[in-house]
Amino acid sequence: MKRRSALKLFGSTAALAVARPAWSQSAAPYPNRAIKIIVSSTPGSATDVAGRLVGDLLAARYGQSIVIENKPGAGGVIGMTAAAAATPDGYTITTGGLGHNVLPPVTLRGLPIDIPKALLPVAQVAEFVNVLVVRPDHPANNVQELIAYLKNRPNKALYGSNGVGSSSQMTSELFAIQAKLPLDHVPYKGASEALVGTSMGDLDLCFMNLPPTLAMVRAGKLKALAVTSSYRVRQLPDVPTMQEQGMSDFDVTSWLGMYVPSKVDPAIVAQLSRDIVEGMSTPEQQNKLIAAGLEPKLRDAQAFQAFTASELQRWATVAQAANIVVEYGGKS
Numbered sequence: 001m002k003r004r005s006a007l008k009l010f011g012s013t014a015a016l017a018v019a020r021p022a023w024s025q026s027a028a029p030y031p032n033r034a035i036k037i038i039v040s041s042t043p044g045s046a047t048d049v050a051g052r053l054v055g056d057l058l059a060a061r062y063g064q065s066i067v068i069e070n071k072p073g074a075g076g077v078i079g080m081t082a083a084a085a086a087t088p089d090g091y092t093i094t095t096g097g098l099g100h101n102v103l104p105p106v107t108l109r110g111l112p113i114d115i116p117k118a119l120l121p122v123a124q125v126a127e128f129v130n131v132l133v134v135r136p137d138h139p140a141n142n143v144q145e146l147i148a149y150l151k152n153r154p155n156k157a158l159y160g161s162n163g164v165g166s167s168s169q170m171t172s173e174l175f176a177i178q179a180k181l182p183l184d185h186v187p188y189k190g191a192s193e194a195l196v197g198t199s200m201g202d203l204d205l206c207f208m209n210l211p212p213t214l215a216m217v218r219a220g221k222l223k224a225l226a227v228t229s230s231y232r233v234r235q236l237p238d239v240p241t242m243q244e245q246g247m248s249d250f251d252v253t254s255w256l257g258m259y260v261p262s263k264v265d266p267a268i269v270a271q272l273s274r275d276i277v278e279g280m281s282t283p284e285q286q287n288k289l290i291a292a293g294l295e296p297k298l299r300d301a302q303a304f305q306a307f308t309a310s311e312l313q314r315w316a317t318v319a320q321a322a323n324i325v326v327e328y329g330g331k332s
Contacts, residue, residue: 011304030090030268034065037258038086038094041077042072046211050125050256051095051290055069057279075165076100077111077328084118088261090268094119098311099167106167106316110328117262118161122269123276124257124299126289129229130171130207131214131236133198133222143226143245147179150204156184157204162196163187163327167254168194170315171207171228173322178247198222210235210253211293233295255297257304273301 037055041047049071055066071079076099083094089312096119132143140146148156160200162170164187176183188194191212198206199221207228214235216222224239230251232241242250258276260269277298279285287298299307319325 009195020155026253026312030271031062031064033091033092034067035062036069036086036092037068038079038083038092039070040072040076040083040095041070043070045072046126046128046209046254046292046294047076047095047097047256048290050294051258051287052240053285053292054093054125054258054276054280057285058275061275061279074328075104075108075163076078077104077115078241080115080119081113083259084113084115085262086261088265089324090260090262090264090272092261093122094259096121096224096259098254100313101259101308102311103167103170104314104328105163106312106319107170107324108326108328109140112328116308116312119259119306120259120262120264120269120301121304122258122301123273123280123305124297124304125276125280126294127229127253127255127297128210128294129227129233129253131210131217131224131239132175132226132228133195133206133213133217133224134204135199136220136223138223140225141142141223142240143242143247145236146205146225147181150181150293156182158186160186160188160197160206162189162191162194162208165319165324167252169205169324170318170322171252173324174252174318175207175242175247177318177321178250195222196220214293229295234290235293235328238289242321253295255299257299269301273304 037051039051041046052068055068059066071082079094080100083092086092101115134140138150159172168184191208194206195208195213195216197203217224225237226242226245227233227239228242230243232243277300281298289296
């Protein structure tokens with residue numbers, strides 16, 4: 001009897017000993033191992049820079065390795081698909097923003113995932129503006145002069161972009177709607193080609209992201225008429241906003257942030273949101289963003305989720321009005 005009791009006790013103790021590591025691991029505070037950040041853009045891009053800054057911040061704060069994995073291609077869809085398929089445990093984070101999480105869902109048909117449902121906004125980090133540019137010797141020197149000039153043309157004006165469904169195209173279509181201007185779209189392979197086409201006079205206007213545009217404006221190869229944000233940018237302080245020039249409610253930025261698979265524990269989402277927003281709000285981190293040509297713009301998870309929802313609605317309206325619908329994979 002005593003032997004049997006001893007065996008029972010041994011068995012219970014052994015079971016407890018076996019169970020304890022699993023319980024301890026599940027109860028360990030997050031994070032207790034390396035975190036992967038999937039960047040849906042090429043190394044050196046604005047999205048990549050923002051993602052690496054967040055990675056450095058989290059590595060310092062958590063004392064864990066942060067692995068950056070670039071998965072560019074298909075307008076960010078390849079990287080987002082990989083992130084959405086990851087285990088929703090908080091150990092896979094992905095970069096995102098207007099060009100990846102909002103514009104593809106409202107302009108592309110046949111996407112492999114439902115992006116807004118698959119990925120949850122955690123924290124916005126930064127944004128950068130678009131700039132309205134024309135050729136250097138263009139007769140218009142402001143937005144209203146450009147509108148008047150284009151309305152007096154016998155033919156439709158041409159604008160360029162760095163691709164169908166891009167922020168550049170959508171901003172141009174928003175301008176066309178508000179100014180009541182008929183415009184024809186000329187998509188280019190990249191921003192540089194569209195900017196050169198504008199500089200040479202092949203295009204009548206172009207809205208393009210600030211980072212690739214700035215050097216040509218400063219070199220006198222393009223004339224900047226306006227920035228699309230509600231504020232003037234520090235890189236071009238003498239260039240007024242669209243709103244200052246009579247385009248009410250014209251506020252467009254290409255924003256960047258961090259996302260996780262949608263089923264991640266809300267407590268982990270809240271922790272990541274808090275730590276990213278607090279960490280990126282320091283002067284040191286903000287100066288790093290500015291040095292990369294970005295404007296610091298922080299939103300926590302709740303505010304970022306509401307903002308993303310409003311952007312989806314806004315740009316879906318523009319895409320519908322401009323009849324922008326493209327089959328995923330490039331087939332029109």
